[in-house]
Amino acid sequence: MPTILGQNQYGKAENRVVKITRDGDTHHIKDLNVSVALSGDMEEVHYSGSNANVLPTDTTKNTVFAFAKEHGIESAEQFGIHLARHFVTSQEPIKRARIRVEEYTWERIETSDNNSRFIGSDEVKHSFVRKGQEVRTSQITFDGENWEVISGMKDLTVMNSTNSEFWGYVKDKYTTLQEAYDRILATTVQAAWRFNWTSDEQRMPNWERSYAEAKKHLLQAFAETYSLSLQQTLYQMGSRVINSRSEIDEVRLSLPNKHHFLVDLEPFGLKNDNEVYFAADRPYGLIEGTVLRDGVEARIPVDHTNL
Template sequence: MPTILGQNQYGKAENRVVKITRDGATHHIKDLNVSVALSGDMDEVHYSGSNAHVLPTDTTKNTVYAFAKEHGIESAEQFGIHLARHFVTSQEPIHRARIRIEEYAWERIEASDATSQFIGADEVKHSFVRKGQETRLTQITYDGERWEVVSGLKDLVVMNSTNSEFWGYVKDKYTTLKEAYDRILATEVSGRWRFNWTDDEQRMPNWEKSYEQVKKHMLQAFAETYSLSLQQTLYQMGSRIINHRSEIDEVRFSLPNKHHFLVDLEPFGLKNDNEVYYAADRPYGLIEATILRDGCEPRIPEDLTNL
C-alpha cells in the first residue's frame, strides 16, 4: 500500500540551562528547561535517509547554551523568540520552529541578623533556595512570518479554607454526595494564556511583568470569589486576566478539584465543626475551560500537555 509522510518535526528536548548573571556581589539566576522542535523541507531524510537538510540536534543543543551567553536570558519568552528566529532565518530548509520552555524559580536566602553582623549583607546575595511553587512555561512558534506566544504555569497549588459551597446539583439514585454550604476549595492550577503580539518589536510585551501580573490577577480572583462551584471560580480567574491584561486574548485552565472531605468523628464521640478533613488524591473532579476576549477564536489546545 502506498504511503506518504505526514506532519513531522525533530529537535533536542529538555536542554537544561542555568544562567548566572553577576552584578557585583549580587547574583541573579535563570534556570530553564528548553525543548526545540524544527520542521520544514525534511521529506528526503525520511524517504532516503539523506541528511542534506538536517541541522543536527546536537547543534540545536549547543545553540541554546551559546545563546544563553550571547543574548542572556531576560525572560523565557524573549529567549525563546531569539532561538525561534535564529533557526528559521539561518537555515533555509527549516520553515517552522517551536520552542517550549519551563522555568524554575529561585529566591534569595536572607541572612539572619546575627549572621549578617559577621559576614556582611553582600555576601549572602549568591545563596538561593528553589521555590516550591509553580513551574513557569512558555511556547514560542515562528514560521518566518507569524509569531505565536503562549505562556503559562503548572503545579500551582491553592486553597480557600472557606467561602465555598456546592449544592443544588442534579441528583439521581446513584448520588451519595451531601450538599456543602461551607467547604474547602483547593486545586492545582495548570494554565496557559495566548498573547496577541505578532511581530511589532515596539509593541512587544514586558514578558516578566506580564507573567507576574497574570499570576497576581489569577490568585486574587481565586481568593476573592465566593465560590458556588469550581467552574465559577475558573471563569472569574480567566476573566480577570483578560480584563486587566490587554496583551492577552485567550486563557485556558485545567483545574483538578483537590477534594477535602469532612471526617466522621461521631464514632469517637467528637463533633467535627468543619475542622478535620480527609484529603483525597484520587479520583478527582477535573474542571477545564477556555476564556476568550470577545471576538477572538480559541487556539490553545484542549489538552494543555500538547503545547
C-alpha cells in the same frame, strides 16, 4: 497500501540551562528547561534517510547554551524568541520553530538578625533557595513572518478554606455525595495564556511584568470569588486576566479539584464542625476551560499542560 508523510517535527528536548549573571558580588539566576522542535522540508529524511536538510539535534542543544552566553536570558519568552528566529532564518529547509520553556525560579536566602554579621557578604549575595510555588511555562512559535507566544504556569497549589459551596447538582441512583454549603476549595493551577502580539517587535510585551500581573490576577480572582462551583471560579480567573491585561486574548485553565472530605468523628464521640478533613489525592474532579476575549478564536491546545 500507499502512504504519505503527515505532520512531523524534530529537535532536542529538555535542555537544562542555568545562566548566572554576575553584577559585581551580586548574582542573578535564570534556570530554564528548553525544548526545541523544528519542521519544514523534511520529507526526504523520512522517505530515503537523506540528512541533507537536517540540522542535528545536537546542534540545537549547543545553540541553546551558546545563546544563553551570547544573548543572555532576559526572560523565558525573549530567549525563546531569539532561538526561534535563529533556526528559521539561518536554515532554509526549516520553516517553523517551536520553543517550549519551563523556568524554575530562585530567591535569595535571607539571614536572620542573629546572623547579621553575614549581611553584605558574598555568601548572602549568591545564596539562593528554589521557590516552590510554581513552574513558569512558555511556548514560542515562529514561521518566518508571524509569532505566537503562549505563556503560563503549572503546579501552583491554592486553597480557600471557606467561601465555597456545592449543591443543587443532578442526582441519580448512584449519587452519594452530600451537598456542601461550606467547604474547602483547593486546586493546583495549570494555566496558559496567548498573547495577541504577532509581529511588530516595537510593541513586544514586557514578558516579565506581564507574567507577574497575570499570576496576580489569577490569584486575586481565586481568593475573591465566592464559589458555587469550581467552574465558576475558573471563569472568573480567566476573565480577570483578560479584562486586566490588554496584551492577552485567551486563557486556558486546567483545575483539578483537590478534594477535602470531612472526617466522620462520631464513632469517637466527637463533633466535626468543619474542622478536620481528609485530603484525597485521587481520584479527583478535573475542571478545564478556555476564556476568550470577545470575537477571538481559541488557539491554545486543549492539552496545554505540556507547554
